[in-house]
Amino acid sequence: xxxxSTLEAPPITIAEPGGDPIRTDMIIIGAxxxxxxxxxxxxxxxxxxxxxxxxxxxGGQCAELYPEKPxxxxxxxxxxxxxxxxxxxxxxxxxxxxxxxxxxxxxxxxKTADGLWRLTTSEGTVLEAPNIVIAAGGGSFVPKxxxxxxxxxxxxxxxxxxxxxxxxxxxxxLLIIGGGDSALDWALNLQPLAKxxxxxxxxNEFRAAPDSVGKxxxxxxxxxxxxxxxxxxxxxxxxxxxKSVTIKSNEGKDVEFECDMVLAFFGLTxxxxxxxxxxxxLEQNLIAVDTEKFETNVPGIFAxxxxxxxxxxxxxxxxxxxxxxxxxxxxxxxxxxxxxxxFRYTTSSSELQKKLGVT
Amino acid sequence: MGQIxxxxxxxxxxxxxxxxxxxxxxxxxxxxxxxxAACFGCCSCSTCHVYVDPEWLGKLEPRxxxxxxILDMVLEHRPxxxxxxxxxxxxxxxxxxxxxxxxxxxx
Numbered sequence: 258x259x260x261x262s263t264l265e266a267p268p269i270t271i272a273e274p275g276g277d278p279i280r281t282d283m284i285i286i287g288a289x290x291x292x293x294x295x296x297x298x299x300x301x302x303x304x305x306x307x308x309x310x311x312x313x314x315x316g317g318q319c320a321e322l323y324p325e326k327p328x329x330x331x332x333x334x335x336x337x338x339x340x341x342x343x344x345x346x347x348x349x350x351x352x353x354x355x356x357x358x359x360x361x362x363x364x365x366x367x368k369t370a371d372g373l374w375r376l377t378t379s380e381g382t383v384l385e386a387p388n389i390v391i392a393a394g395g396g397s398f399v400p401k402x403x404x405x406x407x408x409x410x411x412x413x414x415x416x417x418x419x420x421x422x423x424x425x426x427x428x429x430x431l432l433i434i435g436g437g438d439s440a441l442d443w444a445l446n447l448q449p450l451a452k453x454x455x456x457x458x459x460x461n462e463f464r465a466a467p468d469s470v471g472k473x474x475x476x477x478x479x480x481x482x483x484x485x486x487x488x489x490x491x492x493x494x495x496x497x498x499x500k501s502v503t504i505k506s507n508e509g510k511d512v513e514f515e516c517d518m519v520l521a522f523f524g525l526t527x528x529x530x531x532x533x534x535x536x537x538x539l540e541q542n543l544i545a546v547d548t549e550k551f552e553t554n555v556p557g558i559f560a561x562x563x564x565x566x567x568x569x570x571x572x573x574x575x576x577x578x579x580x581x582x583x584x585x586x587x588x589x590x591x592x593x594x595x596x597x598x599x600f601r602y603t604t605s606s607s608e609l610q611k612k613l614g615v616t
Numbered sequence: 617m618g619q620i621x622x623x624x625x626x627x628x629x630x631x632x633x634x635x636x637x638x639x640x641x642x643x644x645x646x647x648x649x650x651x652x653a654a655c656f657g658c659c660s661c662s663t664c665h666v667y668v669d670p671e672w673l674g675k676l677e678p679r680x681x682x683x684x685x686i687l688d689m690v691l692e693h694r695p696x697x698x699x700x701x702x703x704x705x706x707x708x709x710x711x712x713x714x715x716x717x718x719x720x721x722x723x
Binding site: 318322323326395396401403404435436437458459460462464488523524526527528529542572 | 652654655656658660661662663684685687688689690691692693718719722723
């Protein structure tokens with residue numbers, strides 16, 4: 258028996274972005290719980306899978322929004338956390354060697370001359386398969402952006418929501434906004450490199466790891482970093498270069514603060530993204546499917562989990578598991594045209610047990 | 617039963633019939649008010665963020681620790697910021713006035 262509470266995150270195969278097109282049987286968009294269980298169900302039918310996810314880790318909302326929160330309605334598991342469920346699913350599907358393409362968004366979908374789907378990601382990874390499975394939950398996780406009217410003109414030049422190259426911040430007067438792990442980690446990592454780092458947060462309490470908070474407080478006490486309490490209310494600059502920002506203190510006083518670059522961490526939000534432009538029937542930003550095959554209006558494109566809708570749909574992980582199993586029955590025929598599909602139980606089928614590596 | 621008066625992101629005011637078996641967020645969502653509520657009550661995102669009319673603020677239970685942490689991620693925090701999923705509706709809140717914050721914007 259596997260004990261979920263002591264199971265560590267199993268190792269996974271993460272592909273380098275870009276490279277030559279990869280041919281597989283099923284491309285799963287979204288590596289959340291439902292996408293991971295789809296890998297397992299597909300594996301039992303010899304369907305090989307590649308997964309694409311915008312996050313840098315598998316687990317979707319379970320890993321990003323509530324890794325420590327308890328889930329009580331997974332059949333047969335009285336209680337587990339989001340991360341424990343993710344680890345269990347990774348362990349379960351790991352036997353089928355899925356390949357993960359992380360930190361990239363599924364962008365462009367087209368049909369190839371030989372009737373396959375070709376998916377291109379935001380990092381230039383190209384995947385080809387007869388089956389596309391959209392298991393994207395509430396959409397791709399993307400950073401929340403500053404709601405200031407001119408913020409966009411600075412984005413990517415002097416305003417950032419993530420760090421791609423640390424060198425870009427060398428010798429800059431840097432303002433980092435936020436109180437979570439991203440804000441604190443980058444404040445600590447960039448402090449030796451930047452000309453000066455100021456951390457801006459709305460209150461003098463931080464949800465980041467206590468160790469990082471302690472390090473930050475020691476740097477502030479030593480005068481090597483500044484901490485300001487308040488909120489950003491305006492950005493000033495020329496073209497794409499920030500010159501200063503207005504900070505409203507918690508006492509309501511506006512202060513102009515000079516800086517070259519701003520790094521803002523307001524957490525993540527979910528957006529349907531490019532999938533909305535693939536010609537699929539949508540109902541209020543959800544993808545309409547049938548309840549036999551969980552196929553969309555486009556043959557070979559399926560949607561399962563929170564992102565799909567049909568009469569009576571419930572956004573529960575357990576519903577997504579059921580949808581994954583039925584979807585695979587149809588996907589099999591696209592992966593292996595003309596081949597007969599025999600229904601078997603893992604409990605009794607020596608063939609399935611061989612695939613699972615248990616005999 | 618009672619009412620919640622909500623101002624949406626366009627400044628439009630709506631009166632919603634509210635049920636005391638649901639949170640303020642659930643009542644707004646149920647009534648078709650455009651509120652993202654991505655995690656749907658798990659206190660894990662900030663997409664049900666509302667500004668509570670100051671006159672009503674004192675009638676609410678104070679913010680919990682988890683709610684306070686999630687409010688660190690809102691785009692514009694105000695003293696009357698609350699996550700509407702963390703406010704259980706009850707008859708004493710009949711006439712409650714809230715304004716949707718930018719974080720609630722659906723895609």
